[in-house]
Amino acid sequence: MESTESLAASLDAEVLRQRLASLAHAEGVRRWDLGASCSTDTSVQVDRGEAKQMKGAQRSAITLRVWNDDGLVGITSTSDLSDAGLARALAGARDASAYGNVDEIPDFSPLATAPLPVLEQPLSTPLSILTLLDTLKEAERDLLGRHPAIGTVPYNGLAQRSSDRLYINSDGACRQQRLSTASLYLYARAEEAGRKPRSSGAVRLAYGAAGLDVAGCVQEAAERTIAHLDYAPIATGRYTCVFSPEAFLDLIGAFSSLFNARAVLDGVSLSRRESLGEQLAVPFLSLHDNGLHPANVGAAAFDGEGTPTRRLSLLEGGVLRHFLHSEATARAFGVSPTGHAGLGAKVSVGPDWFEIGPTPGSSGGAPGLDRFAAGASGDEHGLVVIDSLSALHAGVKASQGSFSLPFDGWLVQNGASRSIEAATVAGDIRTLLKAILGFEGPAKVTPDGLCPHVWVEGLSITGDA
């Protein structure tokens, strides 16, 4: 039988607003705002043709912020949306407000009632979990059949989510967004006799499970895994490196404090207030944050403070143009919020989805870059292609600018491409941004952004050859 369709998650914004207004009035709280969400999820994992685990989840959460009579702010979060839960959250937030930061008091975003962008986000009806299971089993079977060395797909999952989120404040702002999304990931493990196991994979996102590019995911996971089967150690040294779009986006994301006004104000960014206008990268690099890009599946129409999401230029011609802002940081800089805030006692700021590429009208860097042609040209030292980076949580020192990261990739040398057994890449982000040689090929859409292959000169590679 198939009885596991998710119920659609929903929040009644007006009822929630009325309940909060009533509770706040009773407690003498005149100014408040909240972010709330609820979701239903179903997901499956398989193991060599059998269901490994099937999961369902119903989640709800609310973050409530209040301003006390002294104007200080307190906050509390809870998963309990009952009246008792909301009352307890309100009391908790009011208690916490006694310790609000007098030096930086958040306010409602001046854009919390501005028009929202219209997003093309079709709502999909969830598929039954057994349909998900069949789809994933077939994908696994297909992937296992792509090469005799692929023995398992140890990390796999097919998931779908229906969600509803809203932002309300006591001045009448009311934002709401419903969304359905689905994801598929397949990470295969391959091993040939007498050789070490190798692994790689692929991810796909869509607005519903029926819209997932399953065949493309299988194909990419197979190609990536098979391409790492023939491996060899690499000699330690300095190499010209070609970052895959995914790897370069990961690296930029790990150093996004460069563009983060919160980090600037806190003194933990490499940038300073005066850095706007400075040449941060090569003069042909553009970097935008664009949560509204049509390929950004699951884009948020508004941030945690209700500010509309928008496209923002961060680097243009390599020059630092703007920072990402919340309401409070924008006020400190004398600009408008940019739609990149969370909602918390101390409001966090973060990027949505990067667009990276050549600056229009610039040289675009070295022309005609082709990693395979370069490798065939007889360069004995070779070219390192960085396919994916690992351990960004541990190997990146964002406030120092340094990184030292394990990676999977290939050495392209004398016309041949061979997977690198185990290696790290290390450097300084400021040096790297000014050592970009150019871009190869068209920009690729990834879950984290849009980016072409990026060539960088002279990075330190540590191998065990």
Next chain:
Amino acid sequence: MVVSPPTGTLAATERSASPAALGDPAWRSVLEPLLAGGRSAGADLVEVFLERSDHLGLLAEQDAITSVSPAFGAGAGLRVFLGERDGFVSTNDLSAAGLRAALEQALGMLGLVLPVQAGGRFDGLPELRDFAATKEGWLHSCPTLAEATGRLLEGTDRLQVHGQHLQVRRGSYARDWQEVLVAASDGTFARDVRLHQSVGLNVLAADGDHRASLGKRYGTSDSPDDLRQWDAEAAAIDVCSSAGTMLRADYVEAGQFPVVLANRFGGVIFHEACGHLLETTQVERATTPFAEMVGQPIAHPSLTAIDEGHTAGAFGSLSMDDEGMEPQRTVLIENGILQRFLSDRAGERRTGHPRTGSGRRQSHAFAAASRMRNTFIAAGPHTPEQLIASVDRGLYCKSMGGGSVGPTGQFNFAVEEGYLIENGRLTRPVKGATLIGDAKEVMPRISMCANDLELAAGFCGSVSGSIFVTVGQPHIKVDTITVGGR
């Protein structure tokens, strides 16, 4: 306990009232029909995990409190096994109707249907094993907001006193209180209360082009007075000393070197390089090279490694795991020989390795999985000085950062504070090192263990979420490993 009428939807405005404490005997009458119904539907085993949580997070920056973040919640995770398969559903709705709906969904995943009337396959729950009985007052015994914020500001003040060139001074505190009730159709019925507190200091030192960011965190379990007893002065001196040393440190030279790893958080090497590969979740996925090697040598004969949940106050200690089982002391490796794996319910069903009280999860939103608790390499016969003296040219890793391990057994971890070893002596500080290796290759290279075993608190993220763990070891020597650097 309040049991609300069925809601039928997830509309937040129609949700049930807040649940009562999990020690309320009325829960039995809610749980038994669920377990009986699940068994009557044909499930081999039904498990219900109920949770209430209360969290407080604080942040102090320079000389001000900049964030006070309380959070509380409740939820349930229901798991149904049929053979080696399982279905798992989590929900924030603890009403009887909400739990029943979750059970129906979990059963449906396995092709089972909740019968109209249960009967025959479940004998009822036994008497509650109540590990929480002596812990009821813990939450209210923890420091008040005024006390906690005061202690954090004391920490950032001490940083100012002891540090030089400090651009940023931060102190953070987290208190996690959790009450859990586990009931399963195999007769498991147990309740516990857990309390974890951690406090950390972080600095960013800057002088011209030189920068060093460093932080250290201390954590305990089940000790309401922990923050009150925290030695802010010593913690600040420790962090400032490291930051001062590392501020002008050169980047480490890359290559293959012998390394000596300090005790305490140096244990991250075993955690990443081997510990995860001894969890039955890895056996299930066929991602451990040690699956068929029980009784065989997998490490140097000098190495004995243990995982346990008993050490008083340690971050990974438990009265019971998240499947209601009391934790064991599990010798993983003895004198280099693999002894056994860490196992949970699913691991036992799927791999045959007996449960070890290692079924753990971050919250009700995750199904339990076999996870580490307090994991450490046992003390050896040497002194730390003997290990360093045995190295002509290598790296001493005094302080380690985070790490990870991939599906092929390739592991990595960052070195926060390192020193060159030259001719058997520590010389210059170096930074930017990342150690990488392959589990199967590195374990036989841990050739010397010192006599100074100590444990350190940490957080481990894996299939069942982020959990509190302890890593530990004495000083150890690895004969050779790849040191990534510049």
